[in-house]
Amino acid sequence: MARKQFDLIVFDWDGTLMDSTATIVKCIQASAKDLGLPIPSRESAAHVIGLGLGEALQVVLPDVDPKYYPRMVERYRYHYLSKDHELTLFDGVHEMLQELSQQGYFLAVATGKSRVGLNRSLNAARLLSTFDATRCADETFSKPHPAMLQELTRELGQDLRRTVMIGDTTHDLMMAQNAGSAGIAVEYGAHPLDQLQACKPVFSARSVPELHQWLNENA
Incomplete structure (x- = not known):
């Protein structure tokens, strides 16, 4: 089945998947x-x-x-x-990732965390095998430079124009803009809504279930 818009879905970690x-x-x-x-x-x-x-x-x-x-x-x-x-994933994250993976999307993480920190978090959340690729700030240029998205798409053989970056900060959304990808904002993290909206995301989610529903219907 042909995708509507995206083949690769990239998530920020802190404030987007993890309640941190x-x-x-x-x-x-x-x-x-x-x-x-x-x-x-x-x-x-x-x-x-x-x-x-x-x-x-x-x-x-x-x-x-x-x-x-x-x-x-x-x-x-x-x-x-x-x-x-003590940190936990936001409610609904496990279910959302599992369903997206079963639907055949490529899933990735682009984060400001270190590699050691992300691996520890992925292991604690039992998500080590969920993502097809991950990039951390100590491995390449930090957000909002487009390098993380450029490297992830190259590694997975994907197209930046069919990639979406999901995050709770303007750093995430500006990285998507700089890479030529789409951006989705989540409103429950670090940056205020007006700053997120100024980056013109294709969607802005108030919760993980709302994000999950939008991806099901539009991605």
């Missing part, structure tokens, strides 16, 4: 507090989610001495590792 936005924000704030640095607001910490960790910390605290960034990375990882076992 609040935890990431708290860990960014805690890492700054540990080092006596200015503590970022919830909004500014949430805004850098999706970027590679080192880049995210430089963006959220641009005016501190650069010597602090490696120490912030260490403190962030300490706090996150103490909490990541």
